Amino acid sequence: MTNAQHGSAAGETLPPNGAVPTKAIKAIKLRHPWRTFFAIVIILIAALFIYDAGFNRPAYDWASVGKYVFDVRVIGAAFNTLQLTVYSMIIGIILGIILAVMRLSPNPIFKSVAWVYLWTFRGTPVYVQLVFWGLLAVIYQSIDIGLPFMHPWISFKTTAALNAFTLAVIGLALNEAAYMAEIVRAGILSVDKGQEEASKALGMSWGQTMNRITIPQAMRIIIPPTGNDVISMLKTTSLVTAVPYAFDLYTRTRDIASETFNPIPLLIVASIWYLFFTSILMIGQYYLEKRYARGTGMQIERRGKRKFVREVAPRD
Amino acid sequence: MTDVMVRAEGVVKKFGTNTVLRDISLEVKRGEVMCLIGPSGSGKSTFLRCINHLESVSGGRLFVEDDLIGYRQKGDKIYELSPKEAAEQRRDIGMVFQKFNLFPHMTALENVIEAPIRVKKVSKAAATARGKELLERVGLGDKFDSYPAHLSGGQQQRVAIARALAMEPKLMLFDEPTSALDPELVGEVLDVMKELAKSGMTMIVVTHEMGFAREVADSLVFMDGGVVVEAGDPRTVLANPQHERTQAFLSKVL
Numbered sequence: 001m002t003n004a005q006h007g008s009a010a011g012e013t014l015p016p017n018g019a020v021p022t023k024a025i026k027a028i029k030l031r032h033p034w035r036t037f038f039a040i041v042i043i044l045i046a047a048l049f050i051y052d053a054g055f056n057r058p059a060y061d062w063a064s065v066g067k068y069v070f071d072v073r074v075i076g077a078a079f080n081t082l083q084l085t086v087y088s089m090i091i092g093i094i095l096g097i098i099l100a101v102m103r104l105s106p107n108p109i110f111k112s113v114a115w116v117y118l119w120t121f122r123g124t125p126v127y128v129q130l131v132f133w134g135l136l137a138v139i140y141q142s143i144d145i146g147l148p149f150m151h152p153w154i155s156f157k158t159t160a161a162l163n164a165f166t167l168a169v170i171g172l173a174l175n176e177a178a179y180m181a182e183i184v185r186a187g188i189l190s191v192d193k194g195q196e197e198a199s200k201a202l203g204m205s206w207g208q209t210m211n212r213i214t215i216p217q218a219m220r221i222i223i224p225p226t227g228n229d230v231i232s233m234l235k236t237t238s239l240v241t242a243v244p245y246a247f248d249l250y251t252r253t254r255d256i257a258s259e260t261f262n263p264i265p266l267l268i269v270a271s272i273w274y275l276f277f278t279s280i281l282m283i284g285q286y287y288l289e290k291r292y293a294r295g296t297g298m299q300i301e302r303r304g305k306r307k308f309v310r311e312v313a314p315r316d
Numbered sequence: 317m318t319d320v321m322v323r324a325e326g327v328v329k330k331f332g333t334n335t336v337l338r339d340i341s342l343e344v345k346r347g348e349v350m351c352l353i354g355p356s357g358s359g360k361s362t363f364l365r366c367i368n369h370l371e372s373v374s375g376g377r378l379f380v381e382d383d384l385i386g387y388r389q390k391g392d393k394i395y396e397l398s399p400k401e402a403a404e405q406r407r408d409i410g411m412v413f414q415k416f417n418l419f420p421h422m423t424a425l426e427n428v429i430e431a432p433i434r435v436k437k438v439s440k441a442a443a444t445a446r447g448k449e450l451l452e453r454v455g456l457g458d459k460f461d462s463y464p465a466h467l468s469g470g471q472q473q474r475v476a477i478a479r480a481l482a483m484e485p486k487l488m489l490f491d492e493p494t495s496a497l498d499p500e501l502v503g504e505v506l507d508v509m510k511e512l513a514k515s516g517m518t519m520i521v522v523t524h525e526m527g528f529a530r531e532v533a534d535s536l537v538f539m540d541g542g543v544v545v546e547a548g549d550p551r552t553v554l555a556n557p558q559h560e561r562t563q564a565f566l567s568k569v570l
C-alpha cells in the first residue's frame with residue numbers, strides 16, 4: 001500500500017487500486033543567492049566600464065565611430081568581406097567533400113592525391129599561401145589550355161584573367177578545403193556501418209547511399225565545426241592584404257585610419273561589422289542544426305524562439 | 317523456372333588467412349523456410365552476407381535462382397560484377413538485421429518507400445500507397461510518421477521487415493532478427509515472420525528461437541566452425557540430434 005504513495009509524483013495519476021489520488025508536490029523552489037550576488041557584481045563592473053569608455057576616454061572617439069560605421073567605403077568593404085567569405089566557403093565546402101570522399105574511397109590513387117593535398121595546404125600558413133597566389137602572375141605569366149608541348153588552343157595573360165579578388169577567393173578556398181575535408185571525413189566516419197549495409201542490401205548504389213543515407217546523418221556532426229569555420233573565415237579574410245587585395249573590411253578601415261591618423265574608432269567600426277555578420281551566421285547555424293536533427297528527438301519546437309536565445313547565448 | 321531458390325556449392329569464405337566458411341553446400345527450395353543455428357562465430361552471419369553479396373565468396377559457387385552471386389560466368393572464365401550489377405542482384409533479396417539498421421533521419425514510412433523510389437523508380441504516390449499497406453500488414457498502421465527513435469525495438473524490427481518487403485523480394489534473409497529485443501517483444505516480430513512464411517516467402521533465418529524453427533521451418537541447418545554439421549527436418553534434428561556437437565549445442569540452448 002505504501003508503494004502507491006511513493007509511486008507517482010505527477011499527481012494526476014490514480015493509484016492502481018483506486019485509493020485516494022496522490023497530490024501534486026508543491027515544493028519551495030531551490031534558491032541560488034550566490035548567483036544573484038555575482039550577477040549584480042558583474043553588472044556593476046560592466047556599467048562602470050561602459051561609463052568610463054563613454055565619458056573618460058577620448059581616444060575611443062565615439063563621434064568618429066558613428067560617422068564612419070555607415071561610411072560608403074566601409075559598407076562597400078563590409079560587403080566585399082562578406083563576398084570573400086561566402087565564395088571561399090562555398091568552394092571550400094564542395095572541394096572539402098570531394099577530398100573527404102577521395103580519402104575514404106578504396107582507390108589508392110584518390111587516397112594519395114587527397115593526402116598530399118591536405119599535407120600541403122594544412123602544413124603551410126594561409127598567409128604564405130595568399131602571398132604565393134599574389135605572385136602567381138610572376139611565376140606563370142600566361143594560362144594556356146591545350147596539350148603539353150603543343151601550341152595552346154587558348155592562352156591568356158594571368159594578370160588579365162585573375163584579378164586580386166579572384167586570387168584571394170582561390171587562396172582562401174583551397175586552404176579551407178583542406179580543413180573541410182577533415183570535418184566531412186569525421187562526419188562520414190561517425191555514421192554507423194550498419195546504415196551503409198542496410199542501404200546496400202536494399203539495392204541502393206554507392207552514390208545513392210552517400211546522398212540519401214550517409215551524408216544527411218553525417219551533417220549533424222559536420223555542421224557545428226563548419227559553422228565555426230565560416231566565422232573563422234570571416235575573420236581570416238583580413239589576411240587578403242597579402243595578395244594584395246585592399247578592399248576588404250579590415251584593410252579598408254586601416255587605410256582610412258592612416259589618412260585620418262585616428263586608428264581606434266576605425267578598429268571599432270570594423271569590429272562592429274564583423275560582430276554583426278558573425279551574429280547573423282550564428283542564427284543561420286542554429287536553424288541548420290535543427291534541420292538536420294530530424295529523428296533525434298531534438299527538432300524545433302513551438303517555443304523555438306526562447307530556446308534560441310538560451311542556446312546561442314554563452315551558457316553558464 | 318527451377319524449384320531451387322538458393323544453391324550453395326562448396327562455398328568458402330576467407331578473411332585474410334582466417335577461413336570462416338569451409339565448403340558449405342546446401343539448397344533452399346522456393347517457398348521454403350530454412351533456419352540456421354550454431355554457436356557464436358560459426359559463420360552464420362557471414363554466410364547470409366555472402367548470399368546477397370555484402371561479402372564476396374572466396375571459393376565455390378552460390379546461386380540465387382539461376383544467378384551466380386557476385387560473378388558472371390562466360391565460358392570457363394569468371395568475371396567480377398561491377399558495383400552496379402551487384403546492386404541489381406541485391407535488390408530482390410531482402411535482408412533484416414539484428415540491430416534493425418533503420419534510417420534514423422527518416423520516418424517509418426519514409427524508410428519503407430526510400431528504396432522503391434530511388435532504386436525501382438516507382439512513383440512517390442504508388443510507393444506511399446504500397447508502403448502504408450505494408451506497415452499495416454506488420455501492425456504499424458498508426459506509426460507512419462514516427463521516427464525510429466520513438467519506436468520500440470519490436471516496432472523498429474517490424475518497420476525493417478516492411479522496408480525489405482517493399483522491394484518485392486523473392487528471398488528474405490534474417491540475421492538474428494529477435495536477438496536484440498526484450499523478451500516480451502520477441503513474439504510480435506516472430507508473428508510477422510510466421511505470417512510471411514505462410515504467405516509463401518522463401519526465407520533463411522539465423523535464429524536462436526528453437527520454437528520458431530520447430531513450428532515454421534521446413535529445414536534446419538546446424539553450423540559450427542564454418543561447416544554444416546547437421547541438417548534436416550527441424551523436428552527430427554531438435555528431438556534427436558545425431559552429431560555430438562549438435563547435441564552439445566542444443567543441450568545449452570534448449
Ligand SMILES: Nc1ncnc2c1ncn2[C@@H]1O[C@H](COP(=O)(O)OP(=O)(O)OP(=O)(O)O)[C@@H](O)[C@H]1O
Nearest residue numbers: 331334336354355356357358359360361362363492
Ligand atoms: N569483416 C570481417 N573481417 C574479418 N573477420 C570477420 C569479418 N566478419 C566476420 N569475421 C570473422 O568470421 C567469423 C564468423 O563470424 P560470423 O559473424 O559469421 O559468426 P556468427 O555465426 O554470425 O556468430 P554470432 O552468433 O556471434 O553472430 C568470426 O570469427 C569473425 O571474427
Ligand SMILES: [Mg+2]
Nearest residue numbers: 360361362491
Ligand atoms: Mg552473426
